[in-house]
Each structure stands twice: as C-alpha cells, then as structure tokens.
Amino acid sequence: ARATPQTEGNIFNVFLQDEAGNNVDVALRYPGQDVVQGVRISVWPLWWVQAKNFAMTSQVTVPIEILDDADRPLLAVLVLPPSEPLLEVHVASGARVDTAFGDVLPLADVRLSPERVLLALDAARTLTRGLHLVRFSVVVPQDGELPSFNLWQVALCDEKMQADPAACSVSTGPGGRGAAVISIFALPGFDPKATSPKGLPQTTGAAALGACPRCSVLALVVVMPLLRWSRLAG
Numbered sequence: 001a002r003a004t005p006q007t008e009g010n011i012f013n014v015f016l017q018d019e020a021g022n023n024v025d026v027a028l029r030y031p032g033q034d035v036v037q038g039v040r041i042s043v044w045p046l047w048w049v050q051a052k053n054f055a056m057t058s059q060v061t062v063p064i065e066i067l068d069d070a071d072r073p074l075l076a077v078l079v080l081p082p083s084e085p086l087l088e089v090h091v092a093s094g095a096r097v098d099t100a101f102g103d104v105l106p107l108a109d110v111r112l113s114p115e116r117v118l119l120a121l122d123a124a125r126t127l128t129r130g131l132h133l134v135r136f137s138v139v140v141p142q143d144g145e146l147p148s149f150n151l152w153q154v155a156l157c158d159e160k161m162q163a164d165p166a167a168c169s170v171s172t173g174p175g176g177r178g179a180a181v182i183s184i185f186a187l188p189g190f191d192p193k194a195t196s197p198k199g200l201p202q203t204t205g206a207a208a209l210g211a212c213p214r215c216s217v218l219a220l221v222v223v224m225p226l227l228r229w230s231r232l233a234g
Contacts, residue, residue, distance in 0.1 A: 010031065010032035011029050011030065011031065011032060012027075012029075012030045012031075012032055013026070013027070013028050013029065013030070014026065014027040014028075014030060033177075036182045036183060037071075037072075038070060038071035038072035039070040039071070039072055039074060039127070039156070039182075040066075040067040040068045040070075041064060041065065041066055041067065041127075041156065041183070042064075042065045042067055043062065043063070043064050043065075043154045043185040043187060044063035044064075044065065045063075045187060045188070045197065046060060046061065046062060046152060046187055046188075046189075046190060047060070047061040047063070047196050047197060048060045048061065048190055048192060048196045049196065050192070050193065050194065050195055050196055051140040051192040051193050052193075055140060056139065056140055056142075057090045057093060057137040057138065057139060057140060058137060058138055058140055058192035059093075059135060059136070059137045060135070060136060060137065060138055061133050061134065061135050062079055062133070062134040062135075062152075062154060062187075063100075063131060063132070063133050063134075064077065064131070064132050064133075064134060064154070065130070065131045065132075066102065066127045066128065066129050066130050066131075066132075067129065068129055069126070069127070069128045069129055070126040070127040070128070071126070072126070072158070073123055073125075073126055073158065073159055074121055074126070074127055074156055074157070074158060075120065075121055075123055075157055075158060075159055075161050075162065075168070075180070076118055076119060076120050076121060076156075076157040076161060076168050076180075077118075077119040077121070077134070077154065077155070077156060077157075078116060078117075078118050078119075078153075078154070078155040078156075078157060078168055078169070078170065078181075079116060079117040079118075079119075079134065079136075079152070079153075079154050080115070080116050080152065080153040080154075080155070080170055081115070081116075081138060081152055081189075082146075082147035082149060082150050082151055082152060082189045083115075083147060083149075084147055084148055084149065085141070085145060085147060086114065086115065086147075087138050087139070087141070087146070087147055087189070088114040088115075088138060088139040089112055089113065089114050089115070089116065089117055089136060089137070089138055089139075090136070090137040090138060090139050091112045091113065091114060093136060093137040094110075094112070094136070095110050095112055095117055095119075095134065095135065095136035096134075096135050096136075097110075097119065097132050097133065097134050097135070098132070098133040098135065099130060099131070099132050099133075100130070100131040100132070100133060101130055101131050102128060102129050102130015102131060102132075103128045103130055105119070105121070105127075105130075105132045106121055106122035106125040106127070107119060107120070107121065107122070108120045108121055108122045108123075112136065117134070117136055118168070119134065123159065123162065138192065140192045140193065141192075144193075146189070146191055147189060150188070150189030150190070151186055151187070151188065151189055152186070152187040152188075152189055153170055153184055153185065153186055153187070154184070154185040154187065155168070155170050155177070155181045155183070155184045155185075156181070156182050156183045156184075157178070157180040157181055157182065158180055158182050159180075160179050160180035161178075161180035164178075164179070164180070166178065167179040167180035167181075168180045168181060169181070170184060
C-alpha cells in the first residue's frame with residue numbers, strides 16, 4: 001500500500017488451518033501496523049549445516065537481501081530462534097556476516113545470547129543494495145525435541161532504539177513488538193539433524209565479530225484490510 005489505512009480500517013483477521021481446512025486457531029480484528037516507506041528488504045529461507053553423528057552444534061545461515069538502496073536509517077537486525085523449547089544460539093561460536101554481493105553490511109556490533117542474535121548497524125550509514133549471509137551456530141537438541149512452533153523471526157529496528165535499546169524486541173501476543181520494530185519476517189524452522197537445501201551463494205567480502213521439521217503442515221490465511229483509496233504495490 002502507498003499509505004497506512006485509517007485506524008478503523010487497518011484491521012486483520014488471521015486463520016490458522018490444518019491440512020483439512022479446519023481452523024486450528026484464529027485472531028480476529030488484530031490491529032495492523034503502519035506502512036513503512038524507504039527500505040525494501042527480503043529474508044530468504046534458512047540454510048544450515050546438517051548435524052551428523054554426535055555433533056553438538058549446527059551452523060545456521062540467514063540470508064538477508066537489500067533490494068534497493070535505503071532512504072531511511074536502519075539501526076539493527078534482530079534474529080530470534082524458535083522457543084518452547086528454545087533452540088539455543090551457541091554464543092561461544094560467535095557470529096559473522098558474509099556478503100554475497102554489494103557493499104559490506106555496516107556493522108557496529110554483534111550481540112549474542114542464547115535467545116537471540118542482534119546485528120547493530122552504523123546509524124550514520126544507510127543500507128545499499130546487496131545480499132548478506134548472517135552465520136552463527138545453534139545447540140543441537142540432544143533429546144531430539146524440537147520446538148512445537150518451529151518458527152524463526154527476523155525483525156528490523158529503526159532509530160527509536162537509540163533512546164531505548166529494549167525497543168528492538170519481539171515477544172508473543174498482541175503488543176509484543178517493541179516501538180523500534182518496523183518489520184518482522186517469519187521463517188519456517190528446521191531439524192538440525194535433517195539435510196539442508198543446497199546452493200549457498202559465493203561470498204565476496206565479510207564482516208565478523210566474535211561472541212561481544214518436525215511439525216505439521218499448516219495453512220495461514222490472512223484477511224487484509226480493504227484499501228479503497230490505494231493500490232497494492234507488486
């Protein structure tokens with residue numbers, strides 16, 4: 001959309017359905033978010049290194065593509081693994097960002113905890129077109145138990161986190177996104193012991209900092225607001 005709908009029309013109805021089309025869960029009249037202009041980003045499906053035999057960790061790659069040069073600053077990229085039970089980030093392995101094409105991502109810091117990976121970006125620079133591969137490791141569940149809701153989240157945060165770093169955060173339930181979060185991508189999770197998709201792109205540069213499916217197939221149906229005065233952009 002070219003602009004945010006009026007408050008009374010910016011409402012979503014979400015239906016989670018099983019293979020037979022039965023509603024598993026619903027969220028009615030869920031408030032929509034503001035339309036964000038000036039930054040176009042796509043997050044590709046996850047890749048990982050298969051954990052064979054008695055491997056304790058598995059390296060994960062989160063590919064983030066900047067589709068166009070940005071017109072507004074972006075201060076952080078937040079990567080959240082699935083929870084309940086938590087698929088822990090292996091903090092001691094650190095993280096790195098390789099660049100497949102384009103300029104190197106303007107990293108200011110990389111912060112890891114078992115629950116998340118935060119890429120802090122240089123506030124004085126805007127992002128330029130390119131593809132970046134965020135790489136870190138997760139702990140392989142030794143009991144074989146995977147999260148019941150095996151979903152990863154990647155959030156983009158703006159300058160509001162300068163005054164409040166905690167504003168770059170995501171939690172479950174309505175109102176669970178911090179004030180600095182301008183967009184969230186949801187990615188299907190995986191079993192670290194399963195085979196990963198092939199075809200990682202070659203990298204041309206790197207920026208690195210140290211440590212500083214087992215689920216049912218479901219359909220997600222989203223009923224979007226009707227915009228009488230704007231057209232959806234392709």
